[in-house]
Amino acid sequence: MTVRTDRYDPEIVERKWQEEWERRGTNLFTDDELRTAEDPYYNLMMFPYPSAEGLHIGNVYAYVGADANGRYWRLRGKDVFEPMGFDAFGIHAENYALKVGTNPNELIPQNIANFTRQLKRFGGMYDWNHTVDTTDPSYYRWTQWVFLKLFEGGLVERREAPVNWCPSCLTVLANEQVIAGLCERCEATVEQRRLPQWFFKITRYAERLLGNLEQIDWSDVTKKAQANWIGRSEGAEVAFPAGAGVIEVFTTRPDTLFGATYMVLAPEHPDVDRLTTPEQRAAVEAYRAEVATRDLVERQKERKDKTGVFTGSFAVNPTNGQEIPVWIADYVLMGYGSGAIMAVPGHDQRDFDFATAFDLPIVRVIARPGDDASTPLTEAYAGDGVMVNSGRFDGLTVAEGKRAVVEWLANDKSAARARVNFRLHDWCVSRQRYWGPPIPIIHCDTCGPVPVPESELPVEHPPLEDFQPDDSGVSPLRRATEWYETPCPRCGRDAHRETDVTDNFLCSGWYFLRYPSARHDDVALDPELTRKWLPVDSYIGGNEHAVLHLMYARFLTMALHDLGVLDFEEPFDRFRAHGLLISGGRKMSKSKGNVVLPDKIVARFGADTMRLYLLFLGPYEHGGDWQDKGIQGPFGFLNRLWQSARDAVDGAPDPDVERALHRTIRQVTEQVPALQYNTAIAAMMEYLNVVRADGRTPRRSELEPLLVLLAPFVPHVAEELHARFGHARSIFDGASWPAWDESKLADETVEIAVQVNGRLRGRVSIAAGVDEADVIAAATANENVARHLADKTLRKTIVVPDKLVNLVVG
RNA sequence: GCCUGGGUGGCGAAAUUGGUAGACGCGCCAGACUCAAAAUCUGGUAGGGGCAACCCUGUGAGAGUUCGAGUCUCUCCCCAGGCACCA
Numbered sequence: 001m002t003v004r005t006d007r008y009d010p011e012i013v014e015r016k017w018q019e020e021w022e023r024r025g026t027n028l029f030t031d032d033e034l035r036t037a038e039d040p041y042y043n044l045m046m047f048p049y050p051s052a053e054g055l056h057i058g059n060v061y062a063y064v065g066a067d068a069n070g071r072y073w074r075l076r077g078k079d080v081f082e083p084m085g086f087d088a089f090g091i092h093a094e095n096y097a098l099k100v101g102t103n104p105n106e107l108i109p110q111n112i113a114n115f116t117r118q119l120k121r122f123g124g125m126y127d128w129n130h131t132v133d134t135t136d137p138s139y140y141r142w143t144q145w146v147f148l149k150l151f152e153g154g155l156v157e158r159r160e161a162p163v164n165w166c167p168s169c170l171t172v173l174a175n176e177q178v179i180a181g182l183c184e185r186c187e188a189t190v191e192q193r194r195l196p197q198w199f200f201k202i203t204r205y206a207e208r209l210l211g212n213l214e215q216i217d218w219s220d221v222t223k224k225a226q227a228n229w230i231g232r233s234e235g236a237e238v239a240f241p242a243g244a245g246v247i248e249v250f251t252t253r254p255d256t257l258f259g260a261t262y263m264v265l266a267p268e269h270p271d272v273d274r275l276t277t278p279e280q281r282a283a284v285e286a287y288r289a290e291v292a293t294r295d296l297v298e299r300q301k302e303r304k305d306k307t308g309v310f311t312g313s314f315a316v317n318p319t320n321g322q323e324i325p326v327w328i329a330d331y332v333l334m335g336y337g338s339g340a341i342m343a344v345p346g347h348d349q350r351d352f353d354f355a356t357a358f359d360l361p362i363v364r365v366i367a368r369p370g371d372d373a374s375t376p377l378t379e380a381y382a383g384d385g386v387m388v389n390s391g392r393f394d395g396l397t398v399a400e401g402k403r404a405v406v407e408w409l410a411n412d413k414s415a416a417r418a419r420v421n422f423r424l425h426d427w428c429v430s431r432q433r434y435w436g437p438p439i440p441i442i443h444c445d446t447c448g449p450v451p452v453p454e455s456e457l458p459v460e461h462p463p464l465e466d467f468q469p470d471d472s473g474v475s476p477l478r479r480a481t482e483w484y485e486t487p488c489p490r491c492g493r494d495a496h497r498e499t500d501v502t503d504n505f506l507c508s509g510w511y512f513l514r515y516p517s518a519r520h521d522d523v524a525l526d527p528e529l530t531r532k533w534l535p536v537d538s539y540i541g542g543n544e545h546a547v548l549h550l551m552y553a554r555f556l557t558m559a560l561h562d563l564g565v566l567d568f569e570e571p572f573d574r575f576r577a578h579g580l581l582i583s584g585g586r587k588m589s590k591s592k593g594n595v596v597l598p599d600k601i602v603a604r605f606g607a608d609t610m611r612l613y614l615l616f617l618g619p620y621e622h623g624g625d626w627q628d629k630g631i632q633g634p635f636g637f638l639n640r641l642w643q644s645a646r647d648a649v650d651g652a653p654d655p656d657v658e659r660a661l662h663r664t665i666r667q668v669t670e671q672v673p674a675l676q677y678n679t680a681i682a683a684m685m686e687y688l689n690v691v692r693a694d695g696r697t698p699r700r701s702e703l704e705p706l707l708v709l710l711a712p713f714v715p716h717v718a719e720e721l722h723a724r725f726g727h728a729r730s731i732f733d734g735a736s737w738p739a740w741d742e743s744k745l746a747d748e749t750v751e752i753a754v755q756v757n758g759r760l761r762g763r764v765s766i767a768a769g770v771d772e773a774d775v776i777a778a779a780t781a782n783e784n785v786a787r788h789l790a791d792k793t794l795r796k797t798i799v800v801p802d803k804l805v806n807l808v809v810g
Numbered sequence: 811g812c813c814u815g816g817g818u819g820g821c822g823a824a825a826u827u828g829g830u831a832g833a834c835g836c837g838c839c840a841g842a843c844u845c846a847a848a849a850u851c852u853g854g855u856a857g858g859g860g861c862a863a864c865c866c867u868g869u870g871a872g873a874g875u876u877c878g879a880g881u882c883u884c885u886c887c888c889c890a891g892g893c894a895c896c897a
Contacts, residue, residue, distance in 0.1 A: 180894085221891080224814050228893050235897085251897060264897095306895085331895045341897050349811090350895050423896055546892080580891090585821090616835070618822060622815085625822055633835040639850090667826095679824070682834035689834090695851085753830040758878045760830055784864075798877055804829050808877050 008642035010606020014716040018120060026730055028129045029081060034516055034529055037079035042533050043070035044512055044572070046541035046549070047085040047132070049092055050111035052100075055118045057588070057596040057614075057626070058542070061581045064611040065620050065677065066540040067124045071712040072672045074125070075737045081533060082125050083515040085132035086112050089140070090504030091169055091185055094435035098468060104435050105463070108135055122598065123607045123715050125732075130518040134507040140437035141458035142514065142524040143507050146556065147429075148440055148451050153563045155201045156429075158449060162268070162334065163428055165193040170469035171432045172197055174503060175425045176229075176548045195473050198430040198439060198500065202555045206230055206422040208569075209554055218575040219621065225546035231423025236406045238416040240342065242315035242326060243275055250337035250421050253347065255401030257319045257409075258390040259365035260342035261355070263326045264308065266334040267291045275326055277312025284309050284328060291330045306331055306354040317342075318415040319405070320391065329354060337421055345380065352380035365389050366398060427552065429503045432475040434467035436501030444488035444495035453489050461501070475499040509552040510560075512536055512571060525565065536572045540675075543577035550575065576675055579623025581614075596626050608714035609635045615677035615713060624678075637685055638717055641703075641710075644692060645721045648700040657702050658744060660690040665740040668709045677713070684709060700725060705738035707731065754779040755806040756788040772799045779805045 021027060029037075045066035048059050067082070074080040088108045097104040112133060119126060132139050150156050164173040168188035172195065177184045202209075210230045213223045235252035240263060247263060265272055267288045276284045287309040308329030315326050331350055332341050345355035345362040355362050364377055366385040373388035387393045387401045396404055409416035430439060438459045440452040452459055462480035469476055477499040478484060488495035516529040535557075541549075550572075557571040580587075583594040601610045612634040617624025653661060664687040671680040687706060691698045704725060711718035711731050722731040729735075747768055752775060754762045762782040766775060776797055779785055785807070792809035799805050 221814060225892050228813065231893080231896065233896075249897080253897080329895095331897095333896070336896045343897090348897070350897080353895095421896085423893085543891080613835095616822090627822065627836070630822065630836050636850095637835085678822090679834080682824075685834055751830085755830085755878075758876095763830075787864095796877060798829090800829055804878090806829080806877055 008639050010608060013720045014123065014607055017716045017719050026732065027125045028127050031519055035532065037532065039078045040533055041073045041078035041080045042536045043073065043080050043082045044536045044539045046545065047087050047511060048115060049090065050086045050088050050108060050115045052096060052107070052111055054114055055598055057598050058581050060122060060598045061614050062541060062578050063124055064122065064614050065578050065675065068615060068672070068677060068712040069538055069540065069675065070125055071715060071732065074732050075708060075711060075735065081516070082127060083130045084119060084124065084126040085511060086115065086134065087508050088112065088133060088135045089436045089507050091171070091433060094433060118599065121602060121607060123611065130515050132511050132514055132518055134511065137458045137460055138521055139514065140507065143437045143502065144440040144457050144459060145454060145524050146510055147502060147506065148454065149563055149565065150200060150559055151451055153559065155559055157199050157201060158196060159199065160194055160196045162192050162194050163197050165191045167191055170471055172428055172430065174428045193473065197428050199426040200429050202427045203422060203424055205555050205558050206424045208558060209551065212570055216570050217573060219577040222543055222546045222550065222575060222577050226551060229424065229547040229551065233421045235419060235421060236416050237419040238318065238342065238409065240315040240318060243313055245274070247271060247315055247340050248338045249340050249342045250419060251342060253344065254405045254416065255387060255398050256344040256347045256365050257342065257405055259344040259346045259363045260317050260324060261345060261361045261363055262324045262343045263315050264329045264332045264341050264343055265326065266332045266339040267328050267330055268334040269339045272311065272328055275311045275313040280310060280312035284311060287328065306357050308354065308358065318409060318413055335425065336423065346377050347380050347382055349380040363389055429506055430500035431503055432473055433469055433501055434461065434464060434476045436504060437507065438477060439498040439500050439502055441498040442486060442488055442495050443498060444491060444493060446493055447488055447490045450488055450490045475501065505548060505552045508549050509556045531567065535568050535570060537574065539572040539575045540578060576621060579619065579621055581623055581626060583626040585625055605631055605635050608717050609638055612638070612681060612713050616681045618678055620675045620677050637688065638714065640692065641688060641717065644688065644698040645703055645724065648698045648703055651699045651701065653699055653702045657690055659747065660687050661702060661705060662740040662744040665705060665709065665738045666745065669740070672712060681713065708735045708738055750802045752779065753804045754782055754785050755804065756785060757808055758806060761785045761788050768802050775799055775805055779807065
């Protein structure tokens with residue numbers, strides 16, 4: 001063995017191997033290789049928006065965790081496809097371009113070049129042969145194609161509807177982009193506007209989007225967030241006769257129908273005009289005007305103080321024929337159910353507050369044990385009980401009553417039917433902005449909205465000097481007159497293009513489908529490649545996209561499945577949300593000065609150390625706290641590893657070391673695919689400590705398997721030391737993942753904990769596997785144990801083989 | 811309010827799922843090397859008591875089950891995230 005005297009220099013090692021991998025095409029697939037791969041594994045991570053600032057350490061955290069997974073499976077012999085791309089359309093890029101006064105067309109390519117440099121420098125195993133850039137016409141051509149597929153399938157609709165308008169971004173937003181009444185991007189208070197917009201009918205898929213959650217292997221947090229967002233409620237639709245028509249309401253508590261003492265419509269409800277009496281008109285109009293000036297954020301603040309106005313009209317409670325007044329109030333939302341409710345103040349706290357404020361009758365219709373029909377209510381009672389004051393239904397439980405009342409109303413009065421309601425809204429996909437794929441539709445006075453023929457895709461967005469959005473609700477693309485005016489593809493008459501662009505989440509909603517086909521310009525999705533590689537085997541990303549990207553991606557996949565494009569309906573077999581990376585105990589922010597810059601870390605310690613530290617910080621799915629000093633641990637570890645390999649001598653492993661090795665192999669093999677990186681790394685550190693214990697000289701055979709175990713985390717060092725041990729091929733191609741041998745795991749002697757009455761009193765060393773009597777004999781022979789046994793009677797002994805003895809005395 | 815996670819040394823965290831609490835790492839303390847510092851190496855490090863062998867206390871709080879509880883059950887407190895006048 002040659003003795004080398006060099007020190008670990010990450011800069012040199014990493015440059016060398018990055019160049020080498022590129023030269024050899026180590027991570028690249030040819031089209032042919034993609035088609036013939038024997039054991040495909042599609043390892044996906046969320047592609048970044050290429051910001052001007054470069055990769056955020058949070059992105060890096062996501063990527064190195066996902067890359068470790070990909071490299072692990074490659075070492076296990078799979079053909080791992082790990083592509084990367086850029087999500088470069090959208091308001092974020094456009095706003096930044098406006099701020100610095102350039103065109104995103106110029107800005108984005110620079111940012112992408114910088115991101116690519118960083119991604120390569122951090123040692124990701126990306127297949128740069130199969131990349132996507134959502135702003136490239138060769139990509140968004142097919143984004144438009146997806147739009148048209150859904151359009152043809154009847155899943156797209158243009159309609160005038162109350163939509164979320166961000167007065168700062170000057171565009172509409174999807175429901176998912178409004179967080180507590182604020183724009184998720186700029187935190188401006190979102191207004192409600194009535195505008196014609198394009199919608200994807202995601203609500204048609206609500207039941208499937210919810211139901212499939214049970215079958216997919218996803219992080220629990222993510223599934224819960226989606227279920228929450230879809231918001232399924234079982235109940236009934238009930239018609240209350242009112243004036244010449246009826247008011248439809250949705251209720252989850254049909255058992256309380258007898259207690260409905262008034263009704264409330266949302267102020268924007270279309271029936272308000274019809275139901276308002278002349279005497280009440282002035283008051284109703286005043287109230288509606290006042291509500292219109294208040295935004296959603298204010299409406300939420302005033303939750304406790306209920307406001308509202310009587311319309312002057314009455315409706316009939318179909319259960320008991322009573323006339324009940326119809327009010328309007330802003331605590332009823334137009335956007336949920338039918339925008340009208342039956343108010344049951346006895347059993348709904350909001351209705352109770354309203355009834356109290358306006359002196360409306362409160363009737364008990366559910367009694368809990370101990371109450372009777374006349375027990376007064378001091379607050380709404382929403383719990384279980386039996387029905388009272390409900391005629392023939394008295395005595396039924398809540399659950400029985402729900403069914404019975406609906407059945408009765410449905411059969412005898414045609415006034416009700418069981419119904420499931422969802423919180424999920426249709427996805428508003430149109431944006432009145434510049435930096436996105438134009439919606440491929442042409443408006444013709446004769447033919448209506450006509451899809452642009454597939455052969456004419458992409459509809460490229462026209463170059464615009466002035467792409468500043470305005471408050472008109474019309475996209476800046478309207479200013480490109482020559483582009484705007486175009487003949488109708490159907491009848492040839494003068495027509496004009498749709499000027500809205502699509503939501504950025506449409507670009508990112510299908511990119512993973514495109515990667516394998518990225519080199520094919522003639523087709524969106526090559527059928528053979530799609531069948532081979534999709535659905536995605538592993539997807540790792542942040543949970544902030546639980547109800548945005550991940551919901552849309554599932555919807556689009558389901559829709560394309562139903563349209564015959566795909567033969568699967570769930571896009572990601574496994575999804576794992578990584579945790580949040582914080583710094584010094586707090587969220588990273590520029591103002592707090594605790595932002596971690598990956599380029600600086602790499603320059604100082606190298607990519608391997610950064611990767612190792614990021615994954616060692618804490619459980620990957622919980623996140624971790626970056627502490628600047630902590631990185632010294634992994635850095636020191638790699639230095640010791642380097643020295644150990646440099647000084648290693650030939651020879652069989654020492655038996656004690658070999659035992660530790662087999663345990664380490666087992667632990668790493670089990671924990672890496674479960675993303676338990678922090679403990680797997682700890683195990684390898686512990687193992688190296690054993691290898692180097694008491695200054696002993698390591699054997700090469702003790703280190704070679706360790707290099708393979710480490711390769712997913714520190715690919716450059718592993719590759720270099722593997723080569724220095726004389727291997728010509730890359731560790732990722734030539735080395736096989738070590739196997740552990742069960743027979744080599746067990747110690748010959750074990751240390752048994754001896755408890756007396758459950759308290760630890762001593763430890764004894766004993767040969768493994770001896771029988772109980774001998775264990776007890778050894779235990780009682782222990783001096784300290786014997787002292788605790790003196791003068792006592794042994795009543796019971798519990799023996800856990802090779803681990804513990806508990807002597808119960810009295 | 812509802813739904814998820816969490817709460818363990820000075821800090822980030824482990825704990826084979828009911829069996830020796832604190833692995834691994836940071837920090838800190840002491841020592842070696844050095845004119846010195848850095849780096850590196852060695853040892854120590856939950857708290858309290860004791861010269862020591864040892865003893866007591868200890869996983870957010872309180873109760874329970876058990877030979878034995880960080881782990882299971884019940885009640886409560888706190889932190890983070892999701893949803894939220896959703897009928």
